[in-house]
Amino acid sequence: MKANLTPGPKDGPEREALRAFLRQWNVGAPPPDLEEDLRRTFRRRRRSVRRPAVWLALAAGIALVALSQVVRTQRPAPPARPVVEASPLSAPAAPPESSPVVGRAERTVAAAPPACVHRARVPAPAAHEVIVEPGQAELLAQLGRELRMVQPEAPRTTALRIETVPSDAQDAPIPQMPTTDALAYRARWETVEGEWPFVHRAVPGSGR
Amino acid sequence: MHPPPRARTDQELLKATLDGDEEAFVEIYRRYRDRVYRFACRMTGSAEVARDITHACLASLLERPSRFDGRVGLGTYLCAAARNQSLRHAGRAWRERLVGPASDLWPARGPSPLEALLEDERARIVREALGSLAPLHREVLILVEYEDLDLATVAEIVGAEVGAVKVRLHRARRKLRATLEAHAKRGAVTVT
Numbered sequence A: 001m002k003a004n005l006t007p008g009p010k011d012g013p014e015r016e017a018l019r020a021f022l023r024q025w026n027v028g029a030p031p032p033d034l035e036e037d038l039r040r041t042f043r044r045r046r047r048s049v050r051r052p053a054v055w056l057a058l059a060a061g062i063a064l065v066a067l068s069q070v071v072r073t074q075r076p077a078p079p080a081r082p083v084v085e086a087s088p089l090s091a092p093a094a095p096p097e098s099s100p101v102v103g104r105a106e107r108t109v110a111a112a113p114p115a116c117v118h119r120a121r122v123p124a125p126a127a128h129e130v131i132v133e134p135g136q137a138e139l140l141a142q143l144g145r146e147l148r149m150v151q152p153e154a155p156r157t158t159a160l161r162i163e164t165v166p167s168d169a170q171d172a173p174i175p176q177m178p179t180t181d182a183l184a185y186r187a188r189w190e191t192v193e194g195e196w197p198f199v200h201r202a203v204p205g206s207g208r
Numbered sequence B: 001m002h003p004p005p006r007a008r009t010d011q012e013l014l015k016a017t018l019d020g021d022e023e024a025f026v027e028i029y030r031r032y033r034d035r036v037y038r039f040a041c042r043m044t045g046s047a048e049v050a051r052d053i054t055h056a057c058l059a060s061l062l063e064r065p066s067r068f069d070g071r072v073g074l075g076t077y078l079c080a081a082a083r084n085q086s087l088r089h090a091g092r093a094w095r096e097r098l099v100g101p102a103s104d105l106w107p108a109r110g111p112s113p114l115e116a117l118l119e120d121e122r123a124r125i126v127r128e129a130l131g132s133l134a135p136l137h138r139e140v141l142i143l144v145e146y147e148d149l150d151l152a153t154v155a156e157i158v159g160a161e162v163g164a165v166k167v168r169l170h171r172a173r174r175k176l177r178a179t180l181e182a183h184a185k186r187g188a189v190t191v192t
Helices: A013-022 A033-073 A134-150 A179-191 B010-018 B022-044 B047-063 B074-096 B113-131 B135-146 B151-158 B162-186
Strands: none
Touching: A013 B113, A013 B135, A013 B162, A033 B022, A033 B047, B010 B022, B010 B047, B010 B074, B022 B047, B022 B074, B022 B135, B047 B074, B074 B135, B074 B151, B113 B135, B113 B162, B135 B151, B135 B162, B151 B162
């Protein structure tokens, strides 16, 4: 750094005269109360920085408490009784466990959760089941595989569950549908006639 | 015997300041108060305004610390902040034609009342001569001639190229010389 106010070897007399002239204006030191002013500014600033932090922590705590209250009040109450899903296909006199037909009545919630458990588990909706003759199971399985291959991400498709009935299984009588149920069944399916199956493809090798 | 404690760098002081260390902040102030205050005094011609500018520059380190990115030294940054504030004030003063009171800038320190009076008179002439310069010329002249800063640092403070600083300095000196010659013709000052 060059000391500009001190004469240099290259400085001419004009530059020296100019400096001598400028040197006649001396400015004193800053007033001593300026330091105390700055200290006060610093403390005020530090307080203003701390205050939002305290309020933020307080607000976060209150929000957490309120959120926990809301969550507690919105918990579903445990069901008092087992829920049985009604189905138009289910017969009043459902066959016993030995029946080759998978009855919907079997998908009854096993038991109500004990009273001491606060959080009741809501049963997931069961997949629709198709009741078929034993000989059609293989065809349906093949169709399912093909559908899954063609439309792997088709919405609302569930995996087929094929239950193979042993050949020596005892034939169980197919439950008779009451007349009222049959009418309701027909009326229901007439509304969706032509919509199912939504993909109609011939199964290769089956001649269909 | 323990060695003297190492003086903290500007960056360390600033970090400690932002962490809440009041003494670090005061140390920054003590380190640069003279340069900032004197520069503001000579730029604005008022001790009161220079005091406010010095306070504002130091307080800006607390209010907006991100503005100091460390590309230049802290002294340079504070001088640039003082320069901006001074130019703002100079614009207002130019519009309002305000001239600060002379007595608050240089209290009489001469050995005798007559000498003190003469000293005050000479200082007033210098102050008026500097005040007659354009702010862009005045600032480079003050930074170079009073604060002993090199041209590169001055260029950083005023935000211009070194070549532009040289040109401004040359014009400031030429204008100052013309002012002094005018004073000499009136017999107020003697220029050798």
